[in-house]
Amino acid sequence: MANLPADGALHVAFARSAHACARIRRLDLEALRRLPGVVAVLGPESFAAARMPAINPLLPLSRPFEAGLMASDQTRHVGQVLAVVVAHSAVQAWQAAQQLEGEFEPQPDRLRLDFAGSTDPLLALHHGDGGAPGSAADAAQASVPGVTVDIALHLPRVAAMAMEPRSALMHWDEAGQLLQAWLGSQAPSRARADLAACLQVRPEQVRLHAVDVGGAFGARASIAPEELLLALASRLLGRPLRWVSRRSEEFMAAPQGRGARLQGQLQVGHDGRLQALRADLEAALGAWLPFSAVVPLRNAARILPGPYHLRQVAVQGRADIADAAPVNIYRGAGRPEAALLMEALIERAARRLGMDPLALRRINLVTAADMPYCSASGEVLDSGDYPQLLERAAQRFDYEAARRSQQQRRAQGEWVGIGTAFYVEPCGQGWEAARLTWHEDGSLTLGSGSPAQGQGHETTYGALVAREMGVDPAQVTVILGDSLACPEGIGALASRSTAIAGSAIVQACRDLRAARAQGQPLPIVIERRFDSREAWSHGCVMVSVKIDEATGAAQIERLVWVDDAGVILEPVLARGQLLGGLAQGFGQAMMERIVYDAQGQLVTGSLMDYAVPRADDLPEVLIDSLCSPSPNNLLGAKGVGEAGCIGVPAALYNAVADALSPLGEARLDWPLRAETIWRALRALRSLEPSRPDATSVPASNS
Numbered sequence: 291m292a293n294l295p296a297d298g299a300l301h302v303a304f305a306r307s308a309h310a311c312a313r314i315r316r317l318d319l320e321a322l323r324r325l326p327g328v329v330a331v332l333g334p335e336s337f338a339a340a341r342m343p344a345i346n347p348l349l350p351l352s353r354p355f356e357a358g359l360m361a362s363d364q365t366r367h368v369g370q371v372l373a374v375v376v377a378h379s380a381v382q383a384w385q386a387a388q389q390l391e392g393e394f395e396p397q398p399d400r401l402r403l404d405f406a407g408s409t410d411p412l413l414a415l416h417h418g419d420g421g422a423p424g425s426a427a428d429a430a431q432a433s434v435p436g437v438t439v440d441i442a443l444h445l446p447r448v449a450a451m452a453m454e455p456r457s458a459l460m461h462w463d464e465a466g467q468l469l470q471a472w473l474g475s476q477a478p479s480r481a482r483a484d485l486a487a488c489l490q491v492r493p494e495q496v497r498l499h500a501v502d503v504g505g506a507f508g509a510r511a512s513i514a515p516e517e518l519l520l521a522l523a524s525r526l527l528g529r530p531l532r533w534v535s536r537r538s539e540e541f542m543a544a545p546q547g548r549g550a551r552l553q554g555q556l557q558v559g560h561d562g563r564l565q566a567l568r569a570d571l572e573a574a575l576g577a578w579l580p581f582s583a584v585v586p587l588r589n590a591a592r593i594l595p596g597p598y599h600l601r602q603v604a605v606q607g608r609a610d611i612a613d614a615a616p617v618n619i620y621r622g623a624g625r626p627e628a629a630l631l632m633e634a635l636i637e638r639a640a641r642r643l644g645m646d647p648l649a650l651r652r653i654n655l656v657t658a659a660d661m662p663y664c665s666a667s668g669e670v671l672d673s674g675d676y677p678q679l680l681e682r683a684a685q686r687f688d689y690e691a692a693r694r695s696q697q698q699r700r701a702q703g704e705w706v707g708i709g710t711a712f713y714v715e716p717c718g719q720g721w722e723a724a725r726l727t728w729h730e731d732g733s734l735t736l737g738s739g740s741p742a743q744g745q746g747h748e749t750t751y752g753a754l755v756a757r758e759m760g761v762d763p764a765q766v767t768v769i770l771g772d773s774l775a776c777p778e779g780i781g782a783l784a785s786r787s788t789a790i791a792g793s794a795i796v797q798a799c800r801d802l803r804a805a806r807a808q809g810q811p812l813p814i815v816i817e818r819r820f821d822s823r824e825a826w827s828h829g830c831v832m833v834s835v836k837i838d839e840a841t842g843a844a845q846i847e848r849l850v851w852v853d854d855a856g857v858i859l860e861p862v863l864a865r866g867q868l869l870g871g872l873a874q875g876f877g878q879a880m881m882e883r884i885v886y887d888a889q890g891q892l893v894t895g896s897l898m899d900y901a902v903p904r905a906d907d908l909p910e911v912l913i914d915s916l917c918s919p920s921p922n923n924l925l926g927a928k929g930v931g932e933a934g935c936i937g938v939p940a941a942l943y944n945a946v947a948d949a950l951s952p953l954g955e956a957r958l959d960w961p962l963r964a965e966t967i968w969r970a971l972r973a974l975r976s977l978e979p980s981r982p983d984a985t986s987v988p989a990s991n992s
């Protein structure tokens with residue numbers, strides 16, 4: 291974005307709040323206007339009427355909620371925008387923005403932290419009775435002998451960590467009638483509509499260019515206040531404006547992911563049949579709500595009980611705002627939470643029953659003969675042979691041998707664990723569109739509304755057009771993210787692009803060939819939509835870890851992963867998606883967490899304080915795949931982008947829990963850092979009176 295040519299463009303930096311929750315008594319904007327290179331400083335009065343767009347109505351809010359584009363008389367989180375500083379150079383704008391002073395009155399009594407226990411949450415959901423006390427199901431189950439296991443998990447927020455921080459360029463034409471907007475977006479059609487609504491112009495007056503930004507991961511699914519501010523400021527000043535965020539701003543102000551408290555209770559009969567699940571889900575929300583903010587909670591709730599036969603399910607969920615950065619969908623968006631809760635409960639129940647965790651899964655997995663299968667949550671699993679996939683994973687892992695080896699090594703005093711996670715990955719509902727032009731020279735141009743931020747959709751879509759049209763891929767030009775050349779679309783989210791946007795491409799190709807066969811002359815332009823029911827990918831991760839007793843550090847010894855994403859069009863790109871998701875899932879499980887202190891100050895505000903995995907942190911992995919085509923689209927395709935974030939953390943959690951299980955059920959906090967595991971091991975040992983080495987570390991160190 292910094293290199294896009296734009297004649298006369300000025301540079302924007304945002305002055306940001308150092309307070310999470312404070313009344314703003316005074317802002318000294320005038321002082322900034324005298325600083326070197328500064329052209330304009332715009333405060334809240336310049337944007338008083340503008341509001342963040344309404345959010346996805348998938349879940350109703352329990353009370354009206356709206357947010358401005360910046361702080362006016364009250365700060366809502368550290369990093370919230372206080373003023374828009376415009377200067378001749380990016381450095382001048384940044385330096386001036388750092389010097390904003392004012393009078394702030396901190397309001398510690400009004401500070402809202404994540405999960406502060408609000409009695410009237412902004413989001414609430416409830417489904418199923420799941421054998422709640424007094425229900426019919428409860429009465430029926432009381433007669434079934436079995437075991438009940440509980441778990442409580444706290445997933446911290448994490449940073450989405452695209453390679454490029456957010457950035458944008460806004461350029462109005464001379465007459466002020468057309469805005470050209472360059473930004474990173476997974477949902478350019480919605481971004482354009484949101485910009486137009488905020489500017490109170492017609493959508494045709496915004497030409498949006500969603501450009502390459504090195505990753506999105508959900509954090510770029512919804513428009514941000516900075517982007518709207520840039521467009522408004524550009525119109526006010528009559529100049530092109532450019533903004534390139536710094537990494538530190540991203541930690542403070544960009545949408546974060548996860549943030550959840552999960553509690554579950556699973557009842558299992560002595561025969562190993564799952565009887566009832568109760569889940570209590572709490573999701574974090576920030577100071578403002580990105581469009582998709584409700585999605586993680588909704589997804590986690592609807593995906594339970596995952597791949598299993600289990601009719602008695604009761605899920606309660608809630609979420610509320612906090613004086614912190616926004617939380618949005620992030621690679622997986624509720625799928626990881628559902629998999630983690632369910633898979634941790636499964637393995638805990640297996641230990642309680644004295645049963646192998648794979649044996650427990652074998653009894654309860656939905657089978658190929660059950661497909662399509664309507665779950666207790668009302669979701670329709672479309673296709674797949676889950677038991678076969680489990681067996682494939684066990685075979686590739688050499689599971690029986692691994693368990694024997696574990697017994698021997700345990701007998702020699704080693705702390706080794708094997709963890710499994712079986713996950714499902716719903717891959718998006720609704721439609722996408724393709725616009726295909728067959729030119730007189732025989733070449734083709736495709737526009738899709740489902741763009742790319744590093745997934746390689748240009749390659750996938752281009753090869754698909756070439757295959758369907760019987761031409762060389764070099765004959766096909768793919769255009770993404772340009773609202774003039776592309777049809778509308780929902781976007782590139784929820785692992786939907788190949789399955790749904792790809793099917794729209796197939797439909798367009800078929801209809802184009804048919805039109806040509808009827809003698810229609812070139813050029814021909816055709817636009818087709820494809821509307822889809824949800825496809826469900828699935829897979830199984832098996833991992834073995836070794837815990838260092840002295841430090842608690844977990845070392846991954848082996849990771850085997852079998853994924854079924856239906857028909858794969860581009861194996862190399864699909865593998866890249868799996869590995870990328872694995873890296874992010876690994877990061878979340880083992881090292882990443884956003885930390886706010888009790889004053890709402892961000893403690894992890896840079897890459898010095900926030901650990902992200904590097905290539906040499908990642909284990910060797912063995913990836914295998916099965917193919918159960920989805921009946922719901924023209925390609926039989928399913929999604930692949932989120933799988934690694936879903937299955938990997940749950941398997942790692944289960945492996946660490948299994949390693950410590952000779953001492954009992956560990957209480958493990960996230961991420962599974964050495965210190966966390968060391969403390970869990972120590973806590974378990976303290977319950978064991980007869981272990982003399984349990985006191986080898988002085989109590990003052992805790």
Ligand code: SMO
Nearest residue numbers: 508620621783784
């Ligand atoms: S978290 Mo995804 O970009 O739907």
